[in-house]
Amino acid sequence: MDKLAMTETIMAAKADKGWSWEEIAAQVGLNPVFVTSACLGQSSMPREYGEKLTAALGLSGEVVEALAVCPMKGTEQAVPTDPLVYRFYEIMQVYGTSVKEIIHEKFGDGIMSAIDFTLDVDRQEDPKGDRVVVTMNGKFLPYKIW
Amino acid sequence: MDKLAMTETIMAAKADKGWSWEEIAAQVGLNPVFVTSACLGQSSMPREYGEKLTAALGLSGEVVEALAVCPMKGTEQAVPTDPLVYRFYEIMQVYGTSVKEIIHEKFGDGIMSAIDFTLDVDRQEDPKGDRVVVTMNGKFLPYKIW
Amino acid sequence: MDKLAMTETIMAAKADKGWSWEEIAAQVGLNPVFVTSACLGQSSMPREYGEKLTAALGLSGEVVEALAVCPMKGTEQAVPTDPLVYRFYEIMQVYGTSVKEIIHEKFGDGIMSAIDFTLDVDRQEDPKGDRVVVTMNGKFLPYKIW
Amino acid sequence: MDKLAMTETIMAAKADKGWSWEEIAAQVGLNPVFVTSACLGQSSMPREYGEKLTAALGLSGEVVEALAVCPMKGTEQAVPTDPLVYRFYEIMQVYGTSVKEIIHEKFGDGIMSAIDFTLDVDRQEDPKGDRVVVTMNGKFLPYKIW
Amino acid sequence: MDKLAMTETIMAAKADKGWSWEEIAAQVGLNPVFVTSACLGQSSMPREYGEKLTAALGLSGEVVEALAVCPMKGTEQAVPTDPLVYRFYEIMQVYGTSVKEIIHEKFGDGIMSAIDFTLDVDRQEDPKGDRVVVTMNGKFLPYKIW
Amino acid sequence: MDKLAMTETIMAAKADKGWSWEEIAAQVGLNPVFVTSACLGQSSMPREYGEKLTAALGLSGEVVEALAVCPMKGTEQAVPTDPLVYRFYEIMQVYGTSVKEIIHEKFGDGIMSAIDFTLDVDRQEDPKGDRVVVTMNGKFLPYKIW
Amino acid sequence: MDKLAMTETIMAAKADKGWSWEEIAAQVGLNPVFVTSACLGQSSMPREYGEKLTAALGLSGEVVEALAVCPMKGTEQAVPTDPLVYRFYEIMQVYGTSVKEIIHEKFGDGIMSAIDFTLDVDRQEDPKGDRVVVTMNGKFLPYKIW
Amino acid sequence: MDKLAMTETIMAAKADKGWSWEEIAAQVGLNPVFVTSACLGQSSMPREYGEKLTAALGLSGEVVEALAVCPMKGTEQAVPTDPLVYRFYEIMQVYGTSVKEIIHEKFGDGIMSAIDFTLDVDRQEDPKGDRVVVTMNGKFLPYKIW
Amino acid sequence: MDKLAMTETIMAAKADKGWSWEEIAAQVGLNPVFVTSACLGQSSMPREYGEKLTAALGLSGEVVEALAVCPMKGTEQAVPTDPLVYRFYEIMQVYGTSVKEIIHEKFGDGIMSAIDFTLDVDRQEDPKGDRVVVTMNGKFLPYKIW
Amino acid sequence: MDKLAMTETIMAAKADKGWSWEEIAAQVGLNPVFVTSACLGQSSMPREYGEKLTAALGLSGEVVEALAVCPMKGTEQAVPTDPLVYRFYEIMQVYGTSVKEIIHEKFGDGIMSAIDFTLDVDRQEDPKGDRVVVTMNGKFLPYKIW
Incomplete structure (x- = not known):
């Protein structure tokens, strides 16, 4: 499972639960910005936290592994347009x-x-x-x- | 007096006095980041503050006018190298x-x-x-x- | 349903109805430019308006949700060629x-x-x-x- | 007199008079945006208007000629930072x-x-x-x- | 049918007929450069001409509609390499x-x-x-x- | 005399005479676009023509030499803004x-x-x-x- | 058959035969660099040579046609990294x-x-x-x- | 003496002598392309050759030193326009x-x-x-x- | 098998074995950086080493061939964001x-x-x-x- | 004294002495790469070392101050051409x-x-x-x- 599939899986589970990033972060025991960046594939999340996150969202161990991988960080746009x-x-x-x-x-x-x-x-x-x-x-x- | 000459004039006076941006800002009554950005030509400083700044540093009214001009902001480098x-x-x-x-x-x-x-x-x-x-x-x- | 699929779905329904953006906007009760930008995925449309739009065009609730998402805005071309x-x-x-x-x-x-x-x-x-x-x-x- | 020198000359005279672009434009009989763009070297101003502008600001005929030249338009920054x-x-x-x-x-x-x-x-x-x-x-x- | 599929369909029919752009343009009654640019998706062709073109090449009404759409013009390369x-x-x-x-x-x-x-x-x-x-x-x- | 000085010299003489590029080109016996491009430093002009041009405009032999030099062609802007x-x-x-x-x-x-x-x-x-x-x-x- | 598919087909046949570009070029009767550039989709190869090439490699007439098409030349990278x-x-x-x-x-x-x-x-x-x-x-x- | 001044000095002397790069290179005993690149500031020329070059052109020892410096190579344009x-x-x-x-x-x-x-x-x-x-x-x- | 598929195949086998690049490199008898760059498709690995690598990881001869191909090197980002x-x-x-x-x-x-x-x-x-x-x-x- | 003038001053003194960067660094008591980067304006050198450097090269206290300033680092070329x-x-x-x-x-x-x-x-x-x-x-x- 690559980072892209990981993000989609987490986003779908998050939408199903109807939880905000703050609510997820509270269950993981980390800061919401950090948790979001890990879920968007911009940070690596240690397994101990990944397990709490996937337990809360009802996701598989593959997601834990994908969260733990050190990602290629940054985006393709040199100057952001958003x-x-x-x-x-x-x-x-x-x-x-x-x-x-x-x-x-x-x-x-x-x-x-x-x-x-x-x-x-x-x-x-x-x-x-x-x-x-x-x-x-x-x-x-x-x-x-x- | 354009912004470039203004910055050089202020920097020279600041070096002569041996003051930090914090010390200058305290005399002007504004935040050091704001004062610095005005002196570097990235913000416009209202005349009432410009007068305090030039009084403290012993600079002319031309500097007050230059500080009050609305600048072209931003830099030339799309991706900074510093x-x-x-x-x-x-x-x-x-x-x-x-x-x-x-x-x-x-x-x-x-x-x-x-x-x-x-x-x-x-x-x-x-x-x-x-x-x-x-x-x-x-x-x-x-x-x-x- | 992501923004891309949302746009395609709306464009197809719009073509079937043979309606202009002005006609759709009138039924939604908003400005045509805003409605177009939401349908092209450049603005987020509040659900109350999204429901009017989908009711008019005969589309599902998924489209309402997709319209409500805050999009990544802007395009890939730094200098447009169109x-x-x-x-x-x-x-x-x-x-x-x-x-x-x-x-x-x-x-x-x-x-x-x-x-x-x-x-x-x-x-x-x-x-x-x-x-x-x-x-x-x-x-x-x-x-x-x- | 090239466009750069022309702009500096006009800006200095404008500052001396203490006039706004609106006030200058009223004396020239044209729209303030157009007058500004001509003075900044982005539009060419027909001589009949250039003469009114220089008469008002007390500038020479060289400025009239410089204002009438068709300029190279646009700026160097592909994406503006201001x-x-x-x-x-x-x-x-x-x-x-x-x-x-x-x-x-x-x-x-x-x-x-x-x-x-x-x-x-x-x-x-x-x-x-x-x-x-x-x-x-x-x-x-x-x-x-x- | 989007512009890309439209171009492929026309190119295939053109190859089957063994016609040049000049021969196709003569049957449509327009200039070959214009006809080519419409077929390559860089111009929109009014329906009356699109019908002549599709009649000659034996193509469906979908192609007429695709030809009539106002395209996003230009290419991705700022400096062409061809x-x-x-x-x-x-x-x-x-x-x-x-x-x-x-x-x-x-x-x-x-x-x-x-x-x-x-x-x-x-x-x-x-x-x-x-x-x-x-x-x-x-x-x-x-x-x-x- | 480099190309930049050459262009300035020719432009000043042209303004003094009040001649158009067409009138100058007629005296040189070449096409106005070619003559203009040589005077702007984008083409090299053979000495026999350069002598006619300088004779007409009353310029020195240095200009003839500068016109004959093979220039570095093209401009600095990849995408023109004019x-x-x-x-x-x-x-x-x-x-x-x-x-x-x-x-x-x-x-x-x-x-x-x-x-x-x-x-x-x-x-x-x-x-x-x-x-x-x-x-x-x-x-x-x-x-x-x- | 587009140029991409053409290149893949030729590369596979070349690998099967175990031939170098020099050996293929010798059978076609052209220079190895030219033959390579045609097979990589950067040159168009006249049909008479395309037929020799496909005969040698055991490929279909579609490849002959694809080789004869005038290609869009050049690559996407302005500055090569290889x-x-x-x-x-x-x-x-x-x-x-x-x-x-x-x-x-x-x-x-x-x-x-x-x-x-x-x-x-x-x-x-x-x-x-x-x-x-x-x-x-x-x-x-x-x-x-x- | 920097490379820019060095190039100007050599170009002036070369023009005075009326020599081609080939003639200069023959006197230095090196290839004309190499000699040209050294004189344009793109290669460093060992002193033994620099002395022959300056002797031939009647230039000072400063030029010998400037030619011997290892230059910053390459130009500012990523894609050349000439x-x-x-x-x-x-x-x-x-x-x-x-x-x-x-x-x-x-x-x-x-x-x-x-x-x-x-x-x-x-x-x-x-x-x-x-x-x-x-x-x-x-x-x-x-x-x-x- | 292209370089992309090759990398994915090796990465999957490496994850299954739970080996580090250092452990793989030790079995191949080469430096870990070199082995990694070959597996990521940035270097070509001679067949004698490719065979040791595939033997250790239990991979097919296709991987040996893919490792031996001279790759297009470098990445798409001129300035890296990671x-x-x-x-x-x-x-x-x-x-x-x-x-x-x-x-x-x-x-x-x-x-x-x-x-x-x-x-x-x-x-x-x-x-x-x-x-x-x-x-x-x-x-x-x-x-x-x- | 800005960094540019500082570099020129040091380079001239270094040339006069005929010292290498290694010899200068030995007198300053720092690594040659660090000393070079400070002298080229890419690092700031603490005053205690700046004094040793200027004493060795016979330069003024202004150079010490210029060396101590925190510089804007990096160069203008995104991709180097040297x-x-x-x-x-x-x-x-x-x-x-x-x-x-x-x-x-x-x-x-x-x-x-x-x-x-x-x-x-x-x-x-x-x-x-x-x-x-x-x-x-x-x-x-x-x-x-x-």
């Missing part, structure tokens, strides 16, 4: 160099890891219209001097 | 579709605004290595049904 | 910076929303040759100062 | 095929001209936030059968 | 700006229409090697001053 | 495969030369709007069988 | 302008034809390691002065 | 896979070196039109099995 | 010119062969976190002076 | 997926860091031709499960 995804590309285009300045001032030369990294998406109530809060949390990695 | 900036591109490539799924579940069809939007960069102390925390906060904009 | 679609790309290339100047003068720094947005296509009779009138109406979104 | 300009690209990506369907149904095979074409930008007051209204008006050109 | 097609790209690269200069001098600012447009391909006998003569004939469209 | 030049790109996109079919039927496998090639631009009067007639005439080159 | 093919791209990148200089000096303005053209690949024995000798032979085509 | 250079790109597009097949049959898996490599350009007299003969000679490099 | 593969692209972007400087100083003008080349991946234990050690070993190839 | 640098791109294209497989098997899901990373270039003597040995050593970073 408006929601594009906004993150735009933020990088507009604020990328500013964030670079600030991180270098606060930490020195290095980067924010995108591997030792977590991502949260939250809803913030606001009378003028609710807000999406995306929190990225990555280890600072200083460049090695050698 | 490792720090690239990591944000990578996050969009790897987690973009997951974030899309979660936002649609929590809010319905629409996007997180990149305009009615704020961005913070913080340092989180951690014994295993300090962490960079980037918080994006944008108004949810539902697609209009017409 | 001459009709290309003209809109050309307008952006030739007049984009002018429109930017005018909007900034009239509204300040910000953008016209493409989300809180409607689009109309009308026919204007003209003895020298009828004219296409495309009206875009989007909320102005000022950049947040933070 | 958020305001990008929204028009996004509209073409998301609604382009829908507009194509509607125009073909209303007019048959052909296109909306981007040459025999006018473009207006208006402000529509709205208690929930003012709106930008962009109206494109182009002659329908049917494909010749030969 | 040597014959590439030469037209090369001509535009090498002589495009010269043709622009000449048309502007002869007609003023505007373009040659590619819609109200005909294209002929002829063979010119020449003792030093026969020549291909391609004649493009498009209405001049002056830019509207508004 | 609307007039783009229409030729669009014609290749839409009709390229049809022209290929017709040429192969009339001549066999091979191409129309873009080197042993002439190009004419003419104005055809028409009560419904004058027309641009572009005639390309290239030697047919059959593929060698070896 | 190391062997890339080296020819690299040679053009590194030595292309030098070859241009030399050809212009020896022949004047014009090009080496890639149509009236032959290509040979030979093995040259060498004690320090055998060498590949690729010989390109194309008619010089002078630019027409018109 | 017709002469493009033909080599086209040959790779059309015949690249055939050459790959033949080399693999004659030599096994590996490539023709573009480093241990020579390139010659010759003129072959031919009553039907002289021909350009380009000979590439590169060491075969077998892939290492490890 | 984070692990991207890091090697980043290293080339950031350190490519430095490595070029060092190699030229140590060896003169030339390159490191990617053909007469081996690649090793090792695990280095480290109390601060184990390290990946990638060793590339390629023959230096000096540019030929001719 | 043959030496391209070979590293080719290695990533051909062996990238194999290295990914091996690292995942040896370490699990994660990447080799390009930040906590060192790079060495060595010369290995070999009677059949000396070899370049490039050793990359990066910390393994496991993906965080959250």
Whole structure:
């Protein structure tokens, strides 16, 4: 079972159950963004969690194996066209160099890891219209001097 | 005075003072990321703040005007090559579709605004290595049904 | 049923009925451009409207569900080659910076929303040759100062 | 005097006068979008109008000549990165095929001209936030059968 | 029947008859380039001509309908690799700006229409090697001053 | 004197004289498209013609030498954005495969030369709007069988 | 039978016979590079040779017809990634302008034809390691002065 | 002295002397293609040859040093637009896979070196039109099995 | 059996056996990176090794033949999006010119062969976190002076 | 002093001294690849080392400051054209997926860091031709499960 078939299988079971990603994630005991990315084939999920997920959704051990495979990550579009995804590309285009300045001032030369990294998406109530809060949390990695 | 000359002028004054973006931002009364993006020519700064900034750095009114101009935003590179900036591109490539799924579940069809939007960069102390925390906060904009 | 199958099903039913998009839209109670974009898989249609559309065209509830899904939007071609679609790309290339100047003068720094947005296509009779009138109406979104 | 020098000259005079594009356009007797596009070097302005414009701004006859030259149109970026300009690209990506369907149904095979074409930008007051209204008006050109 | 299946059906019938595009076009009463482009799915052919074409080739009414559909035009390759097609790209690269200069001098600012447009391909006998003569004939469209 | 300086020199002299490309070409004894392409640096002009051109325009022998140099041809934009030049790109996109079919039927496998090639631009009067007639005439080159 | 199926059929028969391209070419009476390019669908092979080829390999007349069709030439990759093919791209990148200089000096303005053209690949024995000798032979085509 | 200034210096001296690349190469004792590529900044020329070249052309030792520097090779255009250079790109597009097949049959898996490599350009007299003969000679490099 | 089917067959057998690439490579008697690249269709494996591999995995002679075919190498993505593969692209972007400087100083003008080349991946234990050690070993190839 | 001026200053001093990168690096007490990348503007060099470098080369404190700035890294070319640098791109294209497989098997899901990373270039003597040995050593970073 490849990642594509895995995603379709999980999506169908999720639709049957009528569960949200948050509800599935709660049963697996992990963050909803991580669980979603594993189910969409962009992260590998350790077997112990894959077993909880498939138990909850009533899926076979093949899905556990497929979830555990290290995937080829990323997409085919260099510049995304979907408006929601594009906004993150735009933020990088507009604020990328500013964030670079600030991180270098606060930490020195290095980067924010995108591997030792977590991502949260939250809803913030606001009378003028609710807000999406995306929190990225990555280890600072200083460049090695050698 | 165009944006390029404006940035060079501000950078030189900043180096002379030996101030960080945080210190400058505190004197202007705005967020450091916003102040940096205005100084790098990616945001327009209202004159009332521009005057505080130039007063602090000892710069002319021309800089106030240049800061107030609405800039052509974004950069020339479709895919960034700087490792720090690239990591944000990578996050969009790897987690973009997951974030899309979660936002649609929590809010319905629409996007997180990149305009009615704020961005913070913080340092989180951690014994295993300090962490960079980037918080994006944008108004949810539902697609209009017409 | 994915968006592709949904579009094919609707197109076949539309051809059988011999209805135009305008006639279908009138029965749904929405604008023809919006209805077309939902049927082509570029917008999500709320179930209450999807039910009217499928009732009119004699289609199943699966189509209602498929119409309600939030789609991956946009197309694969960065620069369109179809001459009709290309003209809109050309307008952006030739007049984009002018429109930017005018909007900034009239509204300040910000953008016209493409989300809180409607689009109309009308026919204007003209003895020298009828004219296409495309009206875009989007909320102005000022950049947040933070 | 090439187009680049012409734009800089006009921009400086405009800033000195403190006039908006609307005010300049009123003195020239043409639409503000057209006048802006001519001043930015994307349209050619007939000499009779160029003379009014330079008279108002106190500029030389060289500017009249430069405005009359047929320019190389368009910009270097295939996909714009400025958020305001990008929204028009996004509209073409998301609604382009829908507009194509509607125009073909209303007019048959052909296109909306981007040459025999006018473009207006208006402000529509709205208690929930003012709106930008962009109206494109182009002659329908049917494909010749030969 | 989509355009792809339509093209295959026509090509098979054409091969069976052993007719050239010129012979088919003569029976339809249209220019061979136009007939070919309609059969390859790049133009829409009005039903009255589609009926003559299908009558001659012994094809069904489905083909008439498929020929009448307004197609998505153009190809996937931004720069063609086929040597014959590439030469037209090369001509535009090498002589495009010269043709622009000449048309502007002869007609003023505007373009040659590619819609109200005909294209002929002829063979010119020449003792030093026969020549291909391609004649493009498009209405001049002056830019509207508004 | 490089090609860029050569073009500027010729353009200035041409503007001073107030001559069209047709008038210059008549004095040189060559086709206006060819003369224009040589002056824009896209063709090399033999010295005997370069001398006539510089004599007419009152230019130095350096210009004769610069005109005679074999240039690097073509432009930097893979897809042109100028609307007039783009229409030729669009014609290749839409009709390229049809022209290929017709040429192969009339001549066999091979191409129309873009080197042993002439190009004419003419104005055809028409009560419904004058027309641009572009005639390309290239030697047919059959593929060698070896 | 399209070109793809044709190539597969020929490759299978070639593998069954255990023949090299050189051995097949010898039976057809043409150059191995030409025969290979025709079998890979990049050249059209006249029927008289196609019949010899199919007779030798025991293939049907359909293959003869498929070989005779004028193909869409070239590949999808603008920059090849296969190391062997890339080296020819690299040679053009590194030595292309030098070859241009030399050809212009020896022949004047014009090009080496890639149509009236032959290509040979030979093995040259060498004690320090055998060498590949690729010989390109194309008619010089002078630019027409018109 | 960088490579750009070096090329300009050599070109000016070459023009003054009125020598061809062949004549210069004869005095240096190397192949004209190699000498041209060194002078255009695409190859490094050992000092012993650089001294002969500068002695012949009457140039300074700075030129010898500049010629000896290992250059950044290749050009900025991924797909060349100059017709002469493009033909080599086209040959790779059309015949690249055939050459790959033949080399693999004659030599096994590996490539023709573009480093241990020579390139010659010759003129072959031919009553039907002289021909350009380009000979590439590169060491075969077998892939290492490890 | 093409390379794609070959890879799938080997991957399935490898999963059944539960062997790592290292264990398979040990049985074949070659380096794990080489064996993996051959199994993924990026290298050709001589039949003597292919037979050992298929014997160990219990696969047919067809797999031996498929492994021996010289493949079209490389992938479709010009810039990789998978984070692990991207890091090697980043290293080339950031350190490519430095490595070029060092190699030229140590060896003169030339390159490191990617053909007469081996690649090793090792695990280095480290109390601060184990390290990946990638060793590339390629023959230096000096540019030929001719 | 920006990075460009800094590189030129260092290169001139290095040429004057006649030192290799290895000799400079020995005086600074760091690896030659790192020192070269800092001098080429691709790494930031801590002031304590920058002072040793400038003391050795006889350069001013401005160079120390310029070396310490965190640079925008990477180059403008997505695919390098210089043959030496391209070979590293080719290695990533051909062996990238194999290295990914091996690292995942040896370490699990994660990447080799390009930040906590060192790079060495060595010369290995070999009677059949000396070899370049490039050793990359990066910390393994496991993906965080959250």
